[in-house]
Amino acid sequence: MPVKSTLYLIPSPIDGSYNSHQVPLAETERIAHLRVFVVENLKHARRYLRKLLPEVAIDDCTFYEMGKHATPESLSRLWSTMKSGTDAGVISEAGLPGVADPGGSVVSMAHQMGMRVIPLIGPGSIFMALMASGFNGQQFSFHGYLPREGADRSKKIRELESQAHRTGYTQIFMETPFRNNALLDDILKSCGSSTMLCIARAISQADECINTRSIQDWQKSTPNLHKVPVIFLIGKI
Amino acid sequence: MPVKSTLYLIPSPIDGSYNSHQVPLAETERIAHLRVFVVENLKHARRYLRKLLPEVAIDDCTFYEMGKHATPESLSRLWSTMKSGTDAGVISEAGLPGVADPGGSVVSMAHQMGMRVIPLIGPGSIFMALMASGFNGQQFSFHGYLPREGADRSKKIRELESQAHRTGYTQIFMETPFRNNALLDDILKSCGSSTMLCIARAISQADECINTRSIQDWQKSTPNLHKVPVIFLIGKI
Numbered sequence: 001m002p003v004k005s006t007l008y009l010i011p012s013p014i015d016g017s018y019n020s021h022q023v024p025l026a027e028t029e030r031i032a033h034l035r036v037f038v039v040e041n042l043k044h045a046r047r048y049l050r051k052l053l054p055e056v057a058i059d060d061c062t063f064y065e066m067g068k069h070a071t072p073e074s075l076s077r078l079w080s081t082m083k084s085g086t087d088a089g090v091i092s093e094a095g096l097p098g099v100a101d102p103g104g105s106v107v108s109m110a111h112q113m114g115m116r117v118i119p120l121i122g123p124g125s126i127f128m129a130l131m132a133s134g135f136n137g138q139q140f141s142f143h144g145y146l147p148r149e150g151a152d153r154s155k156k157i158r159e160l161e162s163q164a165h166r167t168g169y170t171q172i173f174m175e176t177p178f179r180n181n182a183l184l185d186d187i188l189k190s191c192g193s194s195t196m197l198c199i200a201r202a203i204s205q206a207d208e209c210i211n212t213r214s215i216q217d218w219q220k221s222t223p224n225l226h227k228v229p230v231i232f233l234i235g236k237i
Numbered sequence: 238m239p240v241k242s243t244l245y246l247i248p249s250p251i252d253g254s255y256n257s258h259q260v261p262l263a264e265t266e267r268i269a270h271l272r273v274f275v276v277e278n279l280k281h282a283r284r285y286l287r288k289l290l291p292e293v294a295i296d297d298c299t300f301y302e303m304g305k306h307a308t309p310e311s312l313s314r315l316w317s318t319m320k321s322g323t324d325a326g327v328i329s330e331a332g333l334p335g336v337a338d339p340g341g342s343v344v345s346m347a348h349q350m351g352m353r354v355i356p357l358i359g360p361g362s363i364f365m366a367l368m369a370s371g372f373n374g375q376q377f378s379f380h381g382y383l384p385r386e387g388a389d390r391s392k393k394i395r396e397l398e399s400q401a402h403r404t405g406y407t408q409i410f411m412e413t414p415f416r417n418n419a420l421l422d423d424i425l426k427s428c429g430s431s432t433m434l435c436i437a438r439a440i441s442q443a444d445e446c447i448n449t450r451s452i453q454d455w456q457k458s459t460p461n462l463h464k465v466p467v468i469f470l471i472g473k474i
Contacts, residue, residue, distance in 0.1 A: 009368045019263060022358055026258035099367055099374040108371030108474040111449040118445065119365040121259055127364050128356040130336055131246045134345030137336040141378040141406070169378070204358065212348040237345035 005082045007110040008034065008089040009097045011122020012048050014229075015205040016094065020052040022204070027120040028052055036081055036088040038064045040102050045091045066090070067102035075106075082115065096124040100144060100174070125231055126172060129200035132210040133170065135235030140170035148179070150186065157190040160234055164195070170235035180225035187232065188222065191215045198233040201225060212237065242319045244347040245271065245326040246334045248359020249285050251466075252442040253331065257289040259441070264357040265289055273318055273325040275301045277339050282328045303327070304339035312343075319352065333361040337381060337411070362468055363409060366437035369447040370407065372472030377407035385416070387423065394427040397471055401432070407472035417462035424469065425459065428452045435470040438462060449474065 010031055013022045020028065032053055039045035042063055049058050064070070064078045082088055090097045090106055096119075097103030110117050130137055143160065147153045160171040175183040187197060193216040200210040201223070209223075212233075247268055250259040257265065269290055276282035279300055286295050301307070301315045319325055327334045327343055333356075334340030347354050367374055380397065384390045397408040412420040424434060430453040437447040438460070446460075449470075 021263035021266075022261045024259045024261050026256060029258075096364060096368050096374075098369075098371070099364060101374070103368070104371055104374050105474075106371075107369060108449065111371050111474075117369045117371070117447055119369040119440070119447070121358075121360040121365070121441065123358040124361070124364050127333060127336060127361050128358070131333050131340070132335075132344060132354045132356040134335070134341055134348050134354075137333075137338070137341050138381040139379060142376060144375040203356070208355070210354055210356070212345065237342075237348075 003083050003113050003115045005085050006087045006116040006118055007082070007107065008087065009103065009107065009117070009119040010089045010091045011096050011120060011124070012091055012094055014094045014123050014125050014203060018048045018051045022123060023052060024121050027122065030120065031089060032056065034087055034089045035060065036062045036078070036086055038066050038078060038088060038090045038106050040067050040092045044093065048091065066106055079109070079113065083113070096122060099124055100126060100142070123204055125200070125203040125229070128203050129198065129210065129231035129233060130170065130172060132200060133198035133233045133235060134212050134237055135170040135196070135198060135233055136168055137170070139168060140172060143171065143173040145175060146173055146183065153183070154186050154190045157187055161191050161195055164234045164236060168236055170233055172231060172233050174231055177227045177229055180228065180230050183232070184222065184225055188215060188219050191234070193219075196235055196237055198235065199223065199225070200231040200233065201228050203229070203231065240320050240350050240352045242322050243324045243353040243355055244319070244344065245324065246340065246344065246354065246356040247326045247328045248333050248357060248361070249328055249331055251331045251360050251362050251440060255285045255288045259360060260289060261358050264359065267357065268326060269293065271324055271326045272298045273315070273323055274298060275303050275315060275325060275327045275343050277302075277304050277329045281330065285328065303343055316346070316350065320350070333359060336361055337363060337379070360441055362437070362440045362466065365440050366435065366447065366468035366470060367407065367409060369437060370435035370470045370472060371449050371474055372407040372433070372435060372470055373405055374407070376405060377409060380408065380410040382412060383410055383420065390420070391423050391427045394424055398428045398432055401471045401473060405473055407470055409468060409470050411468055414464045414466055417465065417467050420469070421459065421462055425452060425456050428471070433472055433474055435472065436460065436462070437468040437470065438465050440466070440468065
């Protein structure tokens with residue numbers, strides 16, 4: 001017997017601003033009836049919901065943590081609540097739940113229980129980077145984080161470069177912000193001088209800057225990416 | 238000398254409704270100053286802008302067509318206009334410009350001319366399908382359209398299934414709506430019974446329906462996908 005409740009996937013602003021104007025009005029209206037949330041970070045999710053839904057008493061809402069803070073007990077309470085017909089929303093730390101962010105396992109469980117799953121419209125830095133790169137958006141791969149170790153990482157970068165040239169698929173990847181400069185250094189050393197690299201930094205923040213240049217051009221003028229959120233793309237134009 | 242103008246990438250509703258409430262207010266405010274647009278479909282773009290910016294006289298705006306309707310002359314007029322300091326916006330038929338949609342070549346030219354490129358927040362059916370699938374969103378590949386011919390298509394489907402099992406990367410693809418049933422038929426014949434398939438149909442439309450099930454379960458109850466926009470995903474949960 002399918003469960004008659006719905007799990008909404010709620011994007012959140014990627015710039016940490018809690019700017020509710022980044023969420024379409026049509027989506028805010030769909031979120032307004034929810035009182036149960038599954039969240040990555042309790043404090044940030046509450047702050048975001050206060051901005052998004054000023055008319056709702058957030059203290060009366062129920063929150064379940066997912067990811068590393070989730071316990072089997074709390075998730076089983078969530079499913080009991082939903083089985084009784086209550087809708088819930090998933091909010092990850094920034095951007096789209098389940099895309100380079102927690103949320104996927106909650107969604108897959110909802111499918112297994114026969115619930116309806118509805119994704120809402122919102123910002124996703126991977127896709128905004130892809131749009132703005134000018135690279136092939138008909139075929140692409142996202143690899144998440146590359147290996148941390150220098151030799152493994154260089155090997156992986158050369159593999160991605162070769163795939164971009166051979167298959168035409170845009171290759172998208174990222175790094176934790178404090179290791180961005182080391183990754184960029186490795187890319188500039190490992191790739192051919194005519195290979196095209198897009199560096200999409202601080203997407204949707206005031207100092208956003210997205211540029212697509214050859215490795216040779218980046219070598220001449222190398223940006224400082226320390227502690228800035230960056231999406232890297234290797235592709236063909 | 239870099240050009241001091243900006244190319245904005247403007248998502249449009251994917252349900253064909255011209256529903257401006259699907260666009261975040263913060264983004265509408267950034268679009269409001271634009272009077273020059275590069276568009277995939279002139280009639281639809283004008284109708285969408287009329288809904289989005291009722292205070293702007295759309296007939297006073299200048300439109301350049303991209304994709305198959307673009308001429309070298311019209312694009313060269315666009316670049317002259319932008320070189321003189323005028324910002325412009327790119328609008329594709331539905332969803333995100335440059336992602337499974339035209340726009341990429343205009344963006345890559347803008348980068349070559351040293352312009353700033355700014356992607357705006359909006360709906361993208363590929364990413365909404367990925368969020369809602371419950372599959373791996375840390376690593377995934379989008380393949381666009383599969384081969385049309387039966388034998389080539391079955392071979393490609395088996396390759397994607399094998400990649401999903403071997404690498405854990407979610408495999409995302411699509412088909413023109415009038416061939417969806419033939420593609421689904423091929424998937425159900427080509428894949429192993431325990432392989433997981435997400436069918437994300439009519440995303441952001443009233444009859445949206447996104448389900449992740451095993452091939453075996455889909456075989457028992459096969460939906461009619463004729464002429465409905467669908468994103469298909471093969472993955473692991």
